[in-house]
Amino acid sequence: MSFKYNKITIAGMGFMGGSLGIEIHKRKLARVIKGYSGDIDRLKIAQHKGAITDYTTDIEDAVKYSDIVFICQNVLSIPAKYKQMYKYIESKTAVTDIGSVKGYIVDSIRNTDRHRLFVGSHPMVGSEKRGIENIRQHLYEGGVCIITPDKYTDPKKAAVIKDFWTTIGMETIELAPNVHDSYVAGISHLPHLLAFALTNSQKNIIKNYKNVIGPGFKDTTRIAASGEEIWSEIFMANSKELIKKTDEYLKEVRRFRSAVDKKQKAKIVSMIKNSRVLREALNK
Amino acid sequence: MSFKYNKITIAGMGFMGGSLGIEIHKRKLARVIKGYSGDIDRLKIAQHKGAITDYTTDIEDAVKYSDIVFICQNVLSIPAKYKQMYKYIESKTAVTDIGSVKGYIVDSIRNTDRHRLFVGSHPMVGSEKRGIENIRQHLYEGGVCIITPDKYTDPKKAAVIKDFWTTIGMETIELAPNVHDSYVAGISHLPHLLAFALTNSQKNIIKNYKNVIGPGFKDTTRIAASGEEIWSEIFMANSKELIKKTDEYLKEVRRFRSAVDKKQKAKIVSMIKNSRVLREALNK
Numbered sequence: 001m002s003f004k005y006n007k008i009t010i011a012g013m014g015f016m017g018g019s020l021g022i023e024i025h026k027r028k029l030a031r032v033i034k035g036y037s038g039d040i041d042r043l044k045i046a047q048h049k050g051a052i053t054d055y056t057t058d059i060e061d062a063v064k065y066s067d068i069v070f071i072c073q074n075v076l077s078i079p080a081k082y083k084q085m086y087k088y089i090e091s092k093t094a095v096t097d098i099g100s101v102k103g104y105i106v107d108s109i110r111n112t113d114r115h116r117l118f119v120g121s122h123p124m125v126g127s128e129k130r131g132i133e134n135i136r137q138h139l140y141e142g143g144v145c146i147i148t149p150d151k152y153t154d155p156k157k158a159a160v161i162k163d164f165w166t167t168i169g170m171e172t173i174e175l176a177p178n179v180h181d182s183y184v185a186g187i188s189h190l191p192h193l194l195a196f197a198l199t200n201s202q203k204n205i206i207k208n209y210k211n212v213i214g215p216g217f218k219d220t221t222r223i224a225a226s227g228e229e230i231w232s233e234i235f236m237a238n239s240k241e242l243i244k245k246t247d248e249y250l251k252e253v254r255r256f257r258s259a260v261d262k263k264q265k266a267k268i269v270s271m272i273k274n275s276r277v278l279r280e281a282l283n284k
Numbered sequence: 285m286s287f288k289y290n291k292i293t294i295a296g297m298g299f300m301g302g303s304l305g306i307e308i309h310k311r312k313l314a315r316v317i318k319g320y321s322g323d324i325d326r327l328k329i330a331q332h333k334g335a336i337t338d339y340t341t342d343i344e345d346a347v348k349y350s351d352i353v354f355i356c357q358n359v360l361s362i363p364a365k366y367k368q369m370y371k372y373i374e375s376k377t378a379v380t381d382i383g384s385v386k387g388y389i390v391d392s393i394r395n396t397d398r399h400r401l402f403v404g405s406h407p408m409v410g411s412e413k414r415g416i417e418n419i420r421q422h423l424y425e426g427g428v429c430i431i432t433p434d435k436y437t438d439p440k441k442a443a444v445i446k447d448f449w450t451t452i453g454m455e456t457i458e459l460a461p462n463v464h465d466s467y468v469a470g471i472s473h474l475p476h477l478l479a480f481a482l483t484n485s486q487k488n489i490i491k492n493y494k495n496v497i498g499p500g501f502k503d504t505t506r507i508a509a510s511g512e513e514i515w516s517e518i519f520m521a522n523s524k525e526l527i528k529k530t531d532e533y534l535k536e537v538r539r540f541r542s543a544v545d546k547k548q549k550a551k552i553v554s555m556i557k558n559s560r561v562l563r564e565a566l567n568k
Contacts, residue, residue, distance in 0.1 A: 124496060124497075124498040125498065125499075126498075126500070128563075143498065144495055144496055144498065146496060171495065173493075173495070173496060183489055183493060183496060184496075186485070186486045186489055187486055187489055187496065187497050187498070187501045188498065188500055188501065190482070190485075190486075191482060191500055191501050191504040191505075192500070193537070193540050193541075193544075194478055194482060194504070194537060195504055195559070195563075196536075196540065196555060196556055196559040197533060197536035197537045197539075197540055197559075198474070198475060198478060198533060198536075199559040199562050199563050200536050200555065200558055200559050200562065201470070201474075201529070201532050201533040201535070201536045202470045202471055202474075202562075203558075203562060205467055205470055205471055206562045206563075206565060206566060207562075207565075209467060210565065210566060211428055211455065211457070212408060212428055212430060212457060212467060212468075212471065213408075213471050213566060214408040214409065214410075214427065214428070214471070214472065215409075216410070216472055216475055216476070216506075216507045217471045217472065217475050218566060219503045219504070219506045219507065220475040220478070220479055220503070220504055220505075220506070220507060221475075221504075221563050221566075222500075222503045222504070222563075223500045223503065223504060224559045224560065224562075224563040225559075225560050225563040225564050225567070226556070226560065227556075227560065228552075228553045228554075228556035228557040228560060229553070231552075231556050232549055232552040232553045232556055233549075235540075235544050235552055236544070236547055236549055236552070239544045239545065239547060242544055243541065243544060243545055245485070246537070246540075246541050246544075247541075248485050249481060249482060249485040250534070250537065250541075251485070252480075252481035252482075252484050252485045253477070253478065253481045253530070253534065253537075255481075256477050256480065256481055256519075256530075257477075257527060257530050257531075257534075260477075260519050260520075260523045260526055260527060260530075261523065261527055263520055263523060265516055265517075265520055268512075268515075268516040268519055268520070269512045269513070269516040270512075271480060271484065272480055272510070272511075272512035272515050272516055273512040274484055274487075275479070275480040275481075275483040275484050275508045275509075276508065276509050276510065276511065276512060278483050278484070278486075278487060278490045278491075278508075279412075279479075279483050279490075279505055279506075279508040279509040280509050281490060281491075281494065282490060282494060282497060282502060282505075283509070
C-alpha cells in the first residue's frame, strides 16, 4: 500500500490535534502519524483512539524526516514550540499550525533561521468541546481553512500545506496574516467575547431560573462554554484587532440602545431589517 | 367523539398562531378551531395546512361561545385587539395571548371592564422563521410557558390557561408581569439586540467574505434573522427593562475590553471561566 505522506507529525494532543490525527489516519494518508507532547498519558489515549500510529516525547524524534509538522497548541506557545523544533527540521519538511491568530505567530517566527518552512494555517472549524477525550473524525471536512503565506514563505511549502487541507476536504483561502487577524477578530473573536459577556451578565437568571431559558439564548451563547486557556491566549495575541472590532460593535449596540430609549420605531425596524437581510444571506 | 374544548379561537394567523392551531388540531383537542384575521388569504392557507377547522373575518363570530381565545399578534396590537373583542366575549371564556412582553399588555387591558378574563401567556418557543408558510406541529411541545396572572385575574381563568399549555406538553411557570419582563429582557430581548448589532457590525465581511464565516458566528447570530415587525414592537413595549439589561451587559463587555486592552491574562481567564461554568450548567 502506498501512502501520500511517509510521516506526519502532530505536536500537541488536544481536541484539534487529535481530531486532525483521526482524519489523517482514517483516510490512510500517512504511513506514520507521530504524536508529540510532554504528556505521555495524553499520547497513549490518542494512540488508543486511533489519532496517531506512534508517539514520542522527544522533539528531535518527533519532527525528523516528517513531510508535514502540525503545531496544534494554544496560540501563545506556538512560536516557542517552533523555535524549539526548527533546528531538527529538514528542508524537505513543511511546518504549519492551527492557531486562530496569525500575525503574532508569523512575526515571532520571522527572526528564526528557517522561517521559510513555516506557513500559517487557520482551519475555521472547532467546538466548544475540548481535550483528547472529545476528538472525532469529520471535524475539518467541509470547513474553510485560511492559509497565510507571505513574501517570506517558501511557495513550495505553501503549496504543500494548501494541498493537504484540500485533501482532507477543506476549502482553502489565502489571506495576509494581518488581514486574517482583522477578519477573524470580527467573525470569531468578537462573537466569543460578547457571548462570554452576555452569559456573565445573566448569571442570576442562569443560576436561579435555568428552565425559563430557551433556544435563542442557548444558541447565542453556545460558544460561551469555550475553554478559558485557549481563548484568553487568542484574545491576548489578537488584542489590537479585537479592540477595534469591539469598538465598532459597541457603536452598533449604542445605536440600538438609543433608538430603544427614544422609542424610534422606524429606526429600530430599519436596523433589524438590515440585520435580518444580512443574516439570511449567510443561510444561502 | 368527545373533545376537551368545544371551540377555540386563534386571532392572528402568523407562525405562532398557525403552529398553535396545528398542535390543537393534531391532538384533536377542540371540535372547532376558529381562525380570525383581516387577511382572508392567510386564513385559507391556514385551513389548507390544517391549522384551523373554520375561519371568519368577523370578530363577534370569532370569539362568541369560545372556551379559549388566543390573541397571536405582534405585542403592540394585542391590547387594541382585546378592546375590540371583549364586549362579545362570554364570561365562560378565558382569553390569553402569546406575546413576549407582559407588563405593557396587562397594563393596557387593565382599564377595560372585563380584564379579569385575560391571563397573559408567553410560550418561550419560536423560530427566526415567520409567517403562515412555515407553521409546524411540535413547536410548543417540550417548551416552557410563562403565565402571568396577577391580583386582578380571575383564578379560574388562570387555571384554564395553565391547564391548556400543560395539555399540549409545556411546562408552565407563573411570574408577575413585571418580573417576567425583567427576565425575558435579559435572556431573550437582549440576546436579539446584540445578535442584530453583531451582524450589522460585520456587514462588510458578510457581504464580501461569506465563506470564511464559520459555525460560531452563525449560531451566535441565528436569531439576527428574526423579523423586524415583531422585534421592533417587542423592543418598544419592553424598552425600560431592555435598556437596564443592555447597560448591565455593556458593563461586562467593557470589563472584557479593558482586560484585553491591558493584556491582563489572569483576569481574562477568570472572566471566561465564569462564563464557561455558567454556560455548561445550561446543558445539564
